[in-house]
Amino acid sequence: MRQKVLTYAAPIAVALAAVPFVLPPYQTILLSYGLIMAIAALGFNLLLGYTGLLSFGHSAYFGVGAYAAAFLVKYAGITSIEAFLLGGLIASALVSAIFGFICVRHTRIFFSILALALSQVLWSLALKLFWVTGGTDGLRVPTPTLLGGLVQTTGDKLVFLSRTYYYLVLVVFGISVAVMWLIVHSPFGKALQAIRDNETRAEFVGVEVRKYRWIAFLVSGVFTGLAGTLWVPLNGLTTPDVLYWPFSGEIVFLTVLGGFRTFSGPIVGAVAFNYLKSYAVGLTVYWQFLLGVVLVVLVLALPSGIVGTLSQLRGRLARSAWHEPA
Amino acid sequence: MDTLVLQVLNSLFYASILFQIACGLTLIYGVMRIVNLAHGNLYALGAYVSGWVLGLLATPGTQPRMWFFVLLLAGAVAAAAAGAILEPTLLRPLYKRAEEYQLLITFGLLLILEDLMHMVWGPHPLTSSALPDLLGSSTILGATYPNYNILVIAIGFVAALGVWAFVYRTKFGVILRATSQNMRMAAALGVNVKRVYVQAFTLGCFLAGLGGAIIMPISGAVLGMGIEALILAFVVVVIGGLGSLEGALVGAIIVGFVRTLGIMYFAEIELAVLYLIATIVLLVRPAGLFGRA
Amino acid sequence: MNLLETRQLKKYFGDTHAVDGVDFSVRQGEVLALIGANGAGKTTLVNVISGLLRPDGGTIRFQAVDVTHQSIHDRIKAGIARSFQLVNLFDQLTCLDNVALTVFAREGKTQRLMTLAERDRPVLDEALELLRQFGLEPKARMTAAGLAQGERKLLDVAVAYALRPRLLFLDEPTSGVSTREKAPIMDIITSIVRSGKVTAVIIEHDMDVVFTYSDRIVVMHEGKILADGTPEEIRRNEQVTTTLLGTSAPR
Numbered sequence: 118m119r120q121k122v123l124t125y126a127a128p129i130a131v132a133l134a135a136v137p138f139v140l141p142p143y144q145t146i147l148l149s150y151g152l153i154m155a156i157a158a159l160g161f162n163l164l165l166g167y168t169g170l171l172s173f174g175h176s177a178y179f180g181v182g183a184y185a186a187a188f189l190v191k192y193a194g195i196t197s198i199e200a201f202l203l204g205g206l207i208a209s210a211l212v213s214a215i216f217g218f219i220c221v222r223h224t225r226i227f228f229s230i231l232a233l234a235l236s237q238v239l240w241s242l243a244l245k246l247f248w249v250t251g252g253t254d255g256l257r258v259p260t261p262t263l264l265g266g267l268v269q270t271t272g273d274k275l276v277f278l279s280r281t282y283y284y285l286v287l288v289v290f291g292i293s294v295a296v297m298w299l300i301v302h303s304p305f306g307k308a309l310q311a312i313r314d315n316e317t318r319a320e321f322v323g324v325e326v327r328k329y330r331w332i333a334f335l336v337s338g339v340f341t342g343l344a345g346t347l348w349v350p351l352n353g354l355t356t357p358d359v360l361y362w363p364f365s366g367e368i369v370f371l372t373v374l375g376g377f378r379t380f381s382g383p384i385v386g387a388v389a390f391n392y393l394k395s396y397a398v399g400l401t402v403y404w405q406f407l408l409g410v411v412l413v414v415l416v417l418a419l420p421s422g423i424v425g426t427l428s429q430l431r432g433r434l435a436r437s438a439w440h441e442p443a
Numbered sequence: 444m445d446t447l448v449l450q451v452l453n454s455l456f457y458a459s460i461l462f463q464i465a466c467g468l469t470l471i472y473g474v475m476r477i478v479n480l481a482h483g484n485l486y487a488l489g490a491y492v493s494g495w496v497l498g499l500l501a502t503p504g505t506q507p508r509m510w511f512f513v514l515l516l517a518g519a520v521a522a523a524a525a526g527a528i529l530e531p532t533l534l535r536p537l538y539k540r541a542e543e544y545q546l547l548i549t550f551g552l553l554l555i556l557e558d559l560m561h562m563v564w565g566p567h568p569l570t571s572s573a574l575p576d577l578l579g580s581s582t583i584l585g586a587t588y589p590n591y592n593i594l595v596i597a598i599g600f601v602a603a604l605g606v607w608a609f610v611y612r613t614k615f616g617v618i619l620r621a622t623s624q625n626m627r628m629a630a631a632l633g634v635n636v637k638r639v640y641v642q643a644f645t646l647g648c649f650l651a652g653l654g655g656a657i658i659m660p661i662s663g664a665v666l667g668m669g670i671e672a673l674i675l676a677f678v679v680v681v682i683g684g685l686g687s688l689e690g691a692l693v694g695a696i697i698v699g700f701v702r703t704l705g706i707m708y709f710a711e712i713e714l715a716v717l718y719l720i721a722t723i724v725l726l727v728r729p730a731g732l733f734g735r736a
Numbered sequence: 737m738n739l740l741e742t743r744q745l746k747k748y749f750g751d752t753h754a755v756d757g758v759d760f761s762v763r764q765g766e767v768l769a770l771i772g773a774n775g776a777g778k779t780t781l782v783n784v785i786s787g788l789l790r791p792d793g794g795t796i797r798f799q800a801v802d803v804t805h806q807s808i809h810d811r812i813k814a815g816i817a818r819s820f821q822l823v824n825l826f827d828q829l830t831c832l833d834n835v836a837l838t839v840f841a842r843e844g845k846t847q848r849l850m851t852l853a854e855r856d857r858p859v860l861d862e863a864l865e866l867l868r869q870f871g872l873e874p875k876a877r878m879t880a881a882g883l884a885q886g887e888r889k890l891l892d893v894a895v896a897y898a899l900r901p902r903l904l905f906l907d908e909p910t911s912g913v914s915t916r917e918k919a920p921i922m923d924i925i926t927s928i929v930r931s932g933k934v935t936a937v938i939i940e941h942d943m944d945v946v947f948t949y950s951d952r953i954v955v956m957h958e959g960k961i962l963a964d965g966t967p968e969e970i971r972r973n974e975q976v977t978t979t980l981l982g983t984s985a986p987r
């Protein structure tokens with residue numbers, strides 16, 4: 118395992134850390150968006166890939182994380198990123214605890230619909246209670262302070278976002294990956310996979326299925342909420358769009374794109390999707406169409422996604438090399 | 444008094460449309476155990492096609508004629524045709540795979556259809572608002588109400604009766620119910636399951652298309668109407684019980700009335716209230732009011 | 737002393753009286769065979785006792801405590817475990833993880849989110865030792881889905897046994913396995929159960945299999961208990977032989 122960390126994680130970490138020095142600011146910021154979506158997708162995939170629950174409502178937690186930061190700015194005048202992150206964690210934990218408690222009473226399509234329905238409640242509230250949430254105009258979030266002002270955050274916004282903020286995102290991303298990696302490899306993570314494979318048997322080896330699903334939901338929501346909080350200062354604005362179901366659809370999409378039966382699938386999918394989206398939106402107004410076609414092709418032809426397909430290919434190559442006469 | 448009558452009629456009007464959408468959704472689920480997320484887009488397709496056909500005729504100067512109403516059926520037929528193509532090509536390869544994949548592919552279809560309508564018919568709504576005026580209006584218990592809307596309510600009732608008779612009173616209905624109860628057993632008894640599936644799917648799409656077609660003269664064919672319909676239809680079937688036709692009817696009526704009330708008294712949180720009702724139903728009666736299991 | 741006792745236990749499926757007023761008891765330390773033709777109600781009886789189904793009437797007492805309305809989880813903690821007639825495993829997990837998960841759950845360690853499962857030597861060693869006992873050690877790193885039917889049946893039993901239960905129900909541990917494989921599987925299972933001093937109820941519908949392995953035999957027929965006795969007594973019981981001869985007993 119230590120070897121795996123050295124051969125994969127370490128070079129990637131070094132490469133990611135070098136990005137602001139190599140790529141132009143715009144590219145660095147684009148990558149930040151990708152890493153943020155990766156955190157959201159990691160959370161989402163704890164439910165889909167590891168627990169077998171497909172949520173069509175994860176926009177809710179992303180949105181709660183985003184609005185939590187925006188509310189801190191609007192109603193408390195706080196602009197510290199540490200406070201944002203703390204507030205986002207608490208708010209998304211609360212909301213996902215409540216929504217999760219309701220959703221895990223069901224499985225399969227009923228779970229998916231309930232998750233969707235609850236997220237749409239939040240969306241319609243954000244849209245309609247405009248005197249609180251700013252309605253369709255959304256809420257603005259200024260450049261935050263870091264470490265209580267110890268780190269210089271005033272000045273050129275582009276420089277701040279492509280340097281300081283990028284590293285902040287990178288650090289949070291790194292911690293999220295490590296924590297999620299631990300969770301899915303912990304005894305708890307094994308219990309979730311057991312539930313996914315066979316909930317009756319899981320119950321009969323003494324796993325309290327509903328409780329474990331609920332905890333998984335909570336953890337999942339918190340990760341996605343954290344992503345929402347990180348996203349807001351980068352975007353400068355949050356609107357009800359991040360609560361709306363197509364955004365949940367994007368999270369589902371990018372996870373499937375990367376491959377939901379693997380740990381790294383959602384990360385790869387999020388980053389790849391982020392590039393795909395930014396270029397497709399520039400090229401065509403029909404980018405939903407494009408997404409739809411890609412999704413259909415994925416499901417029909419490459420159900421294990423980018424990462425799954427690559428590792429199958431590698432497995433096949435290794436096997437054929439093995440059988441080659443010396 | 445007359446506002447009350449109006450509210451009731453409006454609720455029934457909503458309920459009629461909602462029933463036609465939800466009925467297809469629930470029928471397809473009941474028989475095939477698939478939730479078609481693109482179902483709302485077939486409803487939108489019905490609206491667009493009928494709006495387009497009528498638009499072709501509405502050259503400047505021509506007055507709408509009575510027989511134009513028949514052309515509304517074009518939307519329903521188009522949606523049915525789309526269903527008859529989609530089921531064998533996209534869904535059939537997935538029946539043996541995990542449920543996630545079925546949901547994902549219909550989600551992909553939703554994205555495709557949404558933009559396809561945008562591509563073909565552009566960003567502007569299609570409508571033929573002159574058509575309903577042909578029928579004039581009536582006074583019912585002191586309230587004046589357009590005859591076309593009454594026709595829509597009537598169509599909803601006829602659709603409900605028709606589907607009921609079809610499922611419970613015809614030989615095909617027996618086969619349909621047998622397949623829905625136990626697909627393997629039905630197949631072993633010689634039922635051509637593939638054919639039943641494509642027929643059920645086509646019928647469901649036809650109903651959705653019909654709903655879209657008859658609402659088009661009133662609210663037009665607009666982008667995004669499919670999603671809105673899908674979400675409301677979900678609420679309907681969750682309340683009524685996924686897979687139950689009676690449930691779709693009762694659910695549609697409940698949602699129809701709550702919407703009317705909502706628009707009057709709590710317009711801000713109307714959707715939220717609907718979802719809360721659905722959530723409460725799912726908590727108290729997980730299978731919905733009429734669901735089995 | 738009776739470890740388990742049911743009184744007038746009932747479970748109906750519509751008109752089918754699958755379990756119809758059953759007084760069934762298991763004594764501490766015995767290996768009991770529960771036999772009867774297909775559809776006699778054996779699986780349903782175990783489903784009700786283990787908590788998978790709610791009874792329509794009657795009571796279940798385990799170690800003198802009424803467990804009739806307890807959750808599955810509480811019954812497992814009290815010491816009732818079971819295997820399944822149709823193999824019921826965590827198909828995408830490895831053999832080792834199938835058993836290790838059970839040990840984790842038994843030890844209350846599945847509540848740990850922040851420790852690596854594969855670093856827990858005591859649990860892994862215990863799981864490996866269990867696999868070795870069941871002859872599955874060479875397959876430890878294979879997924880459960882990749883095993884042969886006989887191995888899957890053994891793993892199903894191993895998963896239940898890993899809970900270290902006081903009372904272990906094994907529902908047809910050799911069903912779906914070729915006749916040739918049956919005896920070796922039963923040998924492995926009964927020797928483990930006896931050396932571990934676990935009280936066990938083994939369901940079979942093949943009478944020949946059980947005579948050799950059990951201390952006592954209970955015969956079910958159409959939801960009721962038809963006979964109860966030592967293998968010798970059951971063999972001599974004419975009512976049993978005539979009832980079962982008609983269905984599954986060998987010539």
Ligand SMILES: Nc1ncnc2c1ncn2[C@@H]1O[C@H](COP(=O)(O)OP(=O)(O)O)[C@@H](O)[C@H]1O
Pocket residue numbers: 749752753754772773774775776777778779780781
């Ligand atoms: N879930 C169920 N629903 C309806 N009938 C059932 C169910 N489970 C078992 N039965 C019926 O109960 C009877 C007893 O079945 P079972 O306990 O499986 O018998 P055995 O295990 O002795 O072969 C059978 O007639 C069977 O068809």
Ligand SMILES: [Mg+2]
Pocket residue numbers: 775778779780821
């Ligand atoms: Mg049985």
